[in-house]
Amino acid sequence: MRAAVRTEYGGPxxxxxxxxxxxxPGPGEILVRVHATTVNRTDCAYRSGHPWINKAVCGWPRPRVQVLGSEYAGVVAALGRGVEQYAVGDRVLGFVEGRAGAHAELVAVPVGSLVAPVPEGIEMAEAAAGMEGAHYAHACLRVTGIGRGDRALVHGATGGIGSAAVQLMRAEGVEVTAVCDRLPPDRPDLLTEIGAAHVVVQGRERVPASVGSGFDVVLDATGHLSFREALPLLRPGGTYVSSELGRGAQNLVLAAVGPLARAAGRRHARFPFPHADADLAAHLAGLMASGAYRPVVDRTYAFDDLREAYAYVDSGRKVGNVVVVMPPRS
Incomplete structure (x- = not known):
């Protein structure tokens, strides 16, 4: 089979x-013939080895896990021993963080991992982008406990995580203010279309005054808004959560003291350690099926142009997700 590998850390x-x-496929695994995959921030971090924690996962000083790719949609090609949930020919989508391997024609995945049937009416290219950003966004919702009637600010709302967070929050009845650095020229109403009640496009100021304040939750979806910058935006007792570790892993440190600050009714930080299992995958797939959540797709590349897809994601210009389509079988 053809697969994308890297034997050292670096650029595209x-x-x-x-x-x-x-x-x-081993016991409890399915073998998936990949029809479409994505290039996302997880993949770029595994490829480059930055931040440092990715080398702890992938190997030091050279990558131990060489086949790249974390997200996929495809068809079940074979079953491992003991698998009863799926049959050969079933359409599935999923995410394989920590073991990678989705930038290949075939990938073996445990049925208990973040994998679910592709909902009816969803094409493979869209389904492939359904899990990575959404499962990080879901972790942010879970750790903050945000719910109906609350107000949230999503900073970096046009990214893969941010655009998923806007939709997942809307599905929970949260009033969302979405902040981004630009909107796509061909979709200027993108954020309102996916559920934001208010949209603010930032200029030189990272947090324009027009954003307002008094938010129950501020979600930094790209790692560009620090806890200190978020403080004036939060109500007393409000929660800051980020998808990134922050400079010097400060968000982990802040989260460690967060329970004390929260108990005192102060603004505090939480860190969204994600969990990835079949129950969460079924939940996200169900939201896709209902129309409450649909991944935003920016561009689509052919597998042979994978380096170009990586370069585009590295540029920081993507909106939502970048999909890579595998060639048809000969």
Missing amino acids: EVVDLVDLPEPT
Whole structure:
């Protein structure tokens, strides 16, 4: 099978398409023939080794896990021993953080991981973008306990995580103010279309005055808004949550003292350690099926142009998700 690998950390140029032996599904696994995958921030971090924690996951000083790719949609090609939830030919989508391997024609995944049937009416290219950003966004909702009637600010709302967070919050009855640095020229109403009650496009100021204040939750979806910058935006007792570790892993430190600050009724930080299992995958797929959540797709690339897809994501200009379509089988 063809697969995208890198044997050292670096830019898009370290990615090579090579032929590898086909994987075999182990007990409790399914083998998925990938129809579409994505290039996302998780993939870019695994490829580059930055921030440092990714080298702890992928190997030091060189990558131990060489096949890239964390998100996929495809068709079940084979079943491992003991698998009863799926049959050969079923359409599935999922996310394989920590073991990667989705930038390949075939990937073996545990049925208990973040994998679910593709909802009816959803094309593979859209389904492929359904899990990565949404499962991080869901972790932010879970750790903050935000719910109906609350007010939230999503900073970096046009990214993969941000655009998913806007939709997941809207589905929970949250009033969302979405902040972004630009809107796509061909979709100037994107954020209102996906559920934001208010949209603010920032200029030189990271947090324009027009954003307002008194939010129950401020979600930094891109790692560009610090806890200190978020403080004036939060109500007393409000929660800051970020999808990134922050400079010097400060968001982990702030989250460690967060329970004390929260008990005292003060503004505090939480860190969204995500969990990725089949129950969450079924929940997100159900939201997709109902129309409450649909991943935003920016561009689509052919698998042969994977380096170009990585370069585009590295540029920081993407809106939502970047999809990569595998070639049809010969």
